[in-house]
Amino acid sequence: MLHVSYEDLLRLAASYKYAGIFHADIIINGKPGFVEILIQDGKPFDILSVPSPRPGERWVTMLAPLGQLHWKLIAPETSNIAARNEYRAMLQSNLASSQAQLTIQQPKPHIDPIPRQKIQLQPDQIRQLPHRYRVVYLLIDGYRSPQEIATLLNKSLEETTQTLDILHQQGLIA
Incomplete structure (x- = not known):
């Protein structure tokens, strides 16, 4: 140290x-x-x-x-940097494999690797969001990856990604 x-x-x-x-x-x-x-x-x-x-x-x-x-x-395996970079590599790998698929699937809303707030909500509007969405929305700063947000909230990446998808569908994040 x-x-x-x-x-x-x-x-x-x-x-x-x-x-x-x-x-x-x-x-x-x-x-x-x-x-x-x-x-x-x-x-x-x-x-x-x-x-x-x-x-x-x-x-x-x-x-x-x-x-x-x-x-x-x-x-490195305990590093948030490594987790962020691993998540980005996984996204790129998934994107490449999904482009290679010939089957047509239902399009999923696109979430940037690093989500950002599209609409700046007022404090009273934020308080009206369900707790699950509120805590994720408040952690979105344009720098944190979904993996980092999941780690901070001690949630799974899948659960965090679902929440991000819903916030994206509502037009709150890009």
Whole structure:
């Protein structure tokens, strides 16, 4: 475990040409979350955080005020980055295999790999949604994959995808 700032972690990784995934738990605006950095050849290759930076905000400006964090090296199979990338690879594989099928099937609503809110609901409108749809809708930020949303809610990917399909059919997400 390392107890260093984000910038210092990147400097250490660069100086030792490190490769691996570092995870740190964070609290931003009173909300718990995490940040994971995939480092390859000493350079950050991929980064994922919950919550995500605001549009236009950089990782450095988001993480700098947090100061020193407790970074731990994690196994790829426990990484949210790996889960997200595995889900994207699965989507691409499924898309390729479904295009290869000659049978005509009922078209399923298209959900982007990373769902985003199509309509910004007001708080009173959000409260009117059933709890199952509300919690998924609130986690859609244009950065999280369905797998990440399922993980955060401790739900199956199938259940989360069904909820996303319904929200898409209602025109709330794209």
